[in-house]
Amino acid sequence: MLPKNYQLIYEIVEESGLGHHLTPSEIYALARRRRPGLGLTTVYRGLERLRDLGLVSELNVPGADAAAYEPSGPRHAHFRCKRCGTIEDVAFAIPARTLRKLAAAHGFTIDAERITFGGRCSACSA
Amino acid sequence: MLPKNYQLIYEIVEESGLGHHLTPSEIYALARRRRPGLGLTTVYRGLERLRDLGLVSELNVPGADAAAYEPSGPRHAHFRCKRCGTIEDVAFAIPARTLRKLAAAHGFTIDAERITFGGRCSACSA
DNA sequence: GACTCTACTGGGAATGACTTTCATTTTCAA
DNA sequence: TTGAAAATGAAAGTCATTCCCAGTAGAGTC
Numbered sequence: 001m002l003p004k005n006y007q008l009i010y011e012i013v014e015e016s017g018l019g020h021h022l023t024p025s026e027i028y029a030l031a032r033r034r035r036p037g038l039g040l041t042t043v044y045r046g047l048e049r050l051r052d053l054g055l056v057s058e059l060n061v062p063g064a065d066a067a068a069y070e071p072s073g074p075r076h077a078h079f080r081c082k083r084c085g086t087i088e089d090v091a092f093a094i095p096a097r098t099l100r101k102l103a104a105a106h107g108f109t110i111d112a113e114r115i116t117f118g119g120r121c122s123a124c125s126a
Numbered sequence: 127m128l129p130k131n132y133q134l135i136y137e138i139v140e141e142s143g144l145g146h147h148l149t150p151s152e153i154y155a156l157a158r159r160r161r162p163g164l165g166l167t168t169v170y171r172g173l174e175r176l177r178d179l180g181l182v183s184e185l186n187v188p189g190a191d192a193a194a195y196e197p198s199g200p201r202h203a204h205f206r207c208k209r210c211g212t213i214e215d216v217a218f219a220i221p222a223r224t225l226r227k228l229a230a231a232h233g234f235t236i237d238a239e240r241i242t243f244g245g246r247c248s249a250c251s252a
Numbered sequence: 253g254a255c256t257c258t259a260c261t262g263g264g265a266a267t268g269a270c271t272t273t274c275a276t277t278t279t280c281a282a
Numbered sequence: 283t284t285g286a287a288a289a290t291g292a293a294a295g296t297c298a299t300t301c302c303c304a305g306t307a308g309a310g311t312c
Contacts (some may be wrong), residue, residue: 001309003259003260003261003308005260005261006260023298024298024299025298037262038261038262039261039262039263040262040263040299041261041262041263041299041300041301042260042261042262044298044299044300045260045261058188060186060188062184062186062193062240065270065297065298066297066298066299067188067298067299079232079234079236081234082237082238088232088234090228090232092220092224092228094218094220094241098218099243102216102218102243103245106205106214106216106248107247107248108205108207108214108245108246108247108248108251109245109246109251110205110243110244110245111208111244111245111246112208112243112244112245113241113242113243113244114188114240114241114242114243114244115220115239115240115241115242116239116240116241117225117228117236117238117239117240118236118237118238118239118240119229119234119235119236119237119238120234120235120237121233121234122232122233122234125234125235127279129278129279129288129289129290131289131290132289149269150269150270151268151269163291164290164291165290165291165292166270166291166292167270167271167272167290167291167292168289168290168291170269170270170271171289171290191268191269191299192268192269192270193269193270
């Protein structure tokens with residue numbers, strides 16, 4: 001059974017909705033609204049646990065100063081605007097067949113895939 | 127003209143060869159062998175410049191505590207073993223046509239693409 | 253209920269990568 | 283030569299993340 005606090009952390013990430021991305025300290029701030037006295041350490045520990053359970057995904061994007069978390073959903077990529085820093089979800093994933101081929105060719109096993117694009121978002125390229 | 131120190135930093139990353147990945151502090155240590163008294167600040171500044179010039183690429187891999195640098199070469203992906211932390215190059219890139227389609231569909235421009243796989247390397251999965 | 257063992261908890265200190273600041277030095281074109 | 287702009291290094295600062303440790307809550311047992 002998941003400890004209450006980890007449950008809370010999961011709810012917060014979950015409620016943020018797909019396509020939103022929260023940093024640990026944002027999660028901390030939100031969680032303390034519902035359970036003041038909660039420690040930052042617990043948030044980090046909870047996120048680690050949830051990550052291991054596959055309930056949330058960590059996406060750390062180059063250029064961003066902190067990691068971000070989102071509820072685990074269908075595989076997708078991320079786009080980060082180099083100017084304003086916004087992160088968007090992009091519906092793109094490498095076909096499983098391709099992954100299998102790569103893994104076979106290199107002799108390793110792949111259980112995670114992270115794709116990030118960088119550039120200018122529509123607002124910033126105007 | 128590139129300042130001497132930045133040149134030195136570039137040479138170090140360059141000589142590391144494709145497929146090798148150096149952290150700023152490793153680069154710092156190597157650079158000081160040739161130019162003692164060089165400051166860590168200069169290494170960071172140099173890497174930033176070289177990155178802007180497109181001469182080196184930064185690959186920051188989730189789970190690693192520091193960023194890593196490699197000479198800019200043909201586009202490729204990286205694989206990081208979750209157990210031993212080794213980073214390998216993987217000859218894989220998303221086709222330009224696919225990138226164009228994604229960019230057009232979302233209204234942004236893509237000028238960078240970062241792909242990282244996670245899993246177990248051949249040694250660690252045995 | 254009382255007991256125990258374990259997992260969970262929070263605060264604060266520690267770590268470590270990276271950045272900022274600032275006074276000094278180098279570069280290089282005029 | 284000279285003067286502005288760029289580069290430099292030391293030290294201090296920032297900030298996300300982790301470690302440590304003593305205290306607490308919960309599940310299971312008697």
